[in-house]
Structures are given as structure tokens and as C-alpha cells.
């Protein structure tokens with residue numbers, strides 16, 4: 425993912441920030457609070473039906489720019505993300521993984537085609553509706569962790585719950601429960617700078633789970649970690665799929681991580697060239 429894309433996704437999700445972005449991030453979060461509390465997420469039409477896919481991507485095209493200079497990042501992509509599964513999106517750099525994740529996460533709008541999340545057509549939502557969807561129904565995990573440096577681990581996990589105006593006591597209890605779930609019970613009061621990369625990504629996973637999302641979207645979550653720590657993060661994601669009944673869509677081009685997925689969708693030059701369900705998690 426390029427830097428310009430990353431900041432766009434970060435600004436719009438309100439979940440990702442680098443050290444330099446802190447002030448902007450907090451400002452974004454404040455603005456977002458005002459905006460999103462006026463909107464409610466659309467109802468979950470598919471919830472409870474184990475056979476209904478959480479995500480349906482139907483003949484999606486996406487281009488950047490127009491005319492002869494246009495970059496056709498996605499060229500007719502169709503696939504489903506099944507409930508309770510860990511789906512890996514695999515492909516070389518530039519194959520369109522981040523573009524696709526941004527569209528599924530409601531961070532960008534496809535040039536053509538349809539994306540539904542739990543039965544809701546994303547095209548039917550206005551900006552407040554998309555904000556509410558991202559706040560209430562999707563958890564985001566980024567390569568760069570995206571924690572707010574001045575907040576403790578527990579406070580970082582609490583951010584999505586604050587945006588939902590969850591009462592402080594309830595929020596703090598849930599943040600501690602989630603930190604324990606990711607193996608960081610003893611690190612709740614530490615700030616990101618006092619944690620290793622792997623621990624920071626665990627905090628980010630706990631934060632992504634905060635609002636009991638239907639879907640977690642993870643873009644190269646192990647990209648900044650050594651292979652052993654990266655593997656541990658993937659195993660954590662694998663574990664929360666089971667224990668929290670969450671669905672995960674993760675982009676990676678790390679072949680070592682693919683084996684933990686239930687389903688692998690292979691993207692090449694903006695097209696799906698294969699879907700494999702023979703991975704170990706299946």
C-alpha cells in the first residue's frame with residue numbers, strides 16, 4: 425500500500441495513525457464522534473443465518489483516474505466472504521488487494537459493481553451511514569498498527585467504544601477483557617511506545633474486536649513484523665475467528681501465512697484467478 429492510500433484509509437476509518445498523525449487522528453476522532461453519533465448502522469439482515477455470506481462482492485471494477493492515464497485496479501471481481509471464516513486475499517504487490525479491502529470497508533466506492541455487507545448494499549448508504557457501518561460493524565487492522573501514541577493500550581482499545589458512547593465503566597471492563605483475550609492482561613496501562621511491534625498489533629486486534637464487528641478487515645497485518653511474530657499474530661486472528669465468532673478478510677502476500685486461512689482468494693492484475701479451500705483452516 426502506498427503512503428497516500430494509507431493516509432486516506434486512516435483518515436476515513438478514524439482507526440489508523442502514525443506517531444506523526446496523532447494530532448490529526450485525535451481531531452478526526454472528535455469530529456467523527458460528532459458525526460457518527462447522529463447516525464445508526466443499518467440493520468443486520470443476514471445475521472443469524474449461518475449460510476448467508478457476510479460479504480458479497482459482485483462484478484466490481486475500480487479505476488483510479490480517467491482516460492488514457494486511468495489505472496484499472498480491479499477488473500470484474502466477484503467473491504464471497506463466508507460467515508465465521510478467515511479468508512485470505514493473496515496477490516503480488518499492485519494486484520489490487522488494498523483497493524478491494526478499501527471498497528469492502530466502505531472507505532471508497534467502486535467504479536462499477538456491487539458490494540453487500542450482511543445484506544446491506546454499500547451503495548445504498550450515505551456518508552453518515554457508511555461512518556456508522558465502519559464504526560459498528562467493521563474492525564480494521566493495519567500494517568502500521570495505527571495506535572494513538574499518547575493513549576494507553578486499554579484506552580486505545582476503548583476508542584471505538586467511545587465513538588459509540590459506551591459508558592466509561594463498561595468500556596474499561598471490555599477493554600481489559602479484550603486485552604486479556606489477546607494475551608496482554610498485564611500491559612493495559614502501557615503506551616504503544618512501551619510495547620513491541622507484536623504487542624502493538626495485539627492491541628490493534630483487541631481494538632478491532634471492540635464493537636463486536638461482523639467483519640474484521642486486515643491489510644498486511646504482519647507486514648512490519650518478523651516471521652515468528654507475524655505467525656503469532658495470524659494464529660491470534662485464527663483463534664478469534666473461533667472464540668469470538670468473527671469473520672476476517674485479510675490481505676497478505678506472505679505465502680507462509682496462507683495456510684492458516686479457511687479460504688484463499690488469489691488476485692492477479694485486478695482479477696481473481698483462483699479460490700482455494702484446501703488450506704489448513706478449512
Ligand SMILES: Nc1ncnc2c1ncn2[C@@H]1O[C@H](COP(=O)(O)OP(=O)(O)OP(=O)(O)O)[C@@H](O)[C@H]1O
Pocket residue numbers: 425426429488489495496497515516517518519520521522523524677
Ligand atoms: N490512489 C491511487 N491512484 C492511482 N493509482 C492507484 C491508487 N491506489 C492504487 N493505485 C494502483 O492500483 C493498483 C492496485 O493497487 P493496490 O494498492 O490495491 O495493490 P496491492 O495488491 O494492495 O499492493 P501492495 O501489496 O503493494 O499493497 C496498482 O497499480 C496501484 O498503483
